[in-house]
Amino acid sequence: MSNPFEGMGDDEKEYQKVVSDNVNKRMEGAMNDLKNKYSEGRGGDDMGDNGPTGDAYQKHQAMQKKRADTARQAKNASKKAEADMIKAQRENMASNNQDEESEDEYDDLLDELDADPEMEALRAKRISNMRQQQMDRAENIAKGHGTYRLITQDEFLDQVTTSKWVALHFFHKEFERCKIMDHHLQLIAPVHVECKFINIDAEKCPFFVQKLQVKTLPTLVIFCDGVVVDRLTGFQEMAVDPLEPDKWHTSRLQAWIASTGAIKFAMPTEEIRKEMEKMGITPRGTIWSTKHAHADEDEEFD
Structure with a gap:
């Protein structure tokens, strides 16, 4: 091995030796610091595969990974x-x-x-x-709110007692005014989901017809927690024009049902109606119109 100081003067050799010793001491100190650092678990991730593998370092790395996984989860x-x-x-x-x-x-x-x-x-x-x-x-x-559905006698108790508010229409399939009632209830049911709207064929539920003393059709019975609170027999209070008792707007039936507490609805005042017309808003519902002849009075049911 050649002498690194060969060919140098004494002064230059002395200077180079001092520099070399100084560099060696610094490198030795840095290595000792690095060793102590990682032995205490304070090492970083920058050394890759050449990083230290001491117990303290491994524990530190495992803890850091666990914290990162927990935070990510x-x-x-x-x-x-x-x-x-x-x-x-x-x-x-x-x-x-x-x-x-x-x-x-x-x-x-x-x-x-x-x-x-x-x-x-x-x-x-x-x-x-x-x-x-x-x-x-x-x-x-x-529970079936939001639609107008036909039920059977066997379903009666379950349908009437499982909802707080229920509107039940007793109908006869051949009575014209029952069809008119169905028409309006079909429009109301989707709007007022706070109440269940159902209908039942009076001919097919004789027990409940007798129990509730249904004698005229159509009859709309309002239940609250399974107890009858009110009923609408025929078209009482619905007609606006006595000469046309079957022609009335859906909102009149809504107002009557609301008076029982079953739904929330307020009949628009004339002032509100005019404002609605200006904004192009049409009240929901219709007035029944049909070419078929209708009975002049409500149908008696025996």
């Missing part, structure tokens, strides 16, 4: 829960044609004043009420 779980909640809300809000209005109202609430604590509390309460209404709505739809 928690983040994923949070995202999934948020996505599920949004999906459930959208599904509930898409259940019928009123849901778009509810979503707009929900967004409006979120855009209200957020600096005033009282406004925040009021907004939180309103949002809570809206969520409860959506839950009640979904529960009612699951």
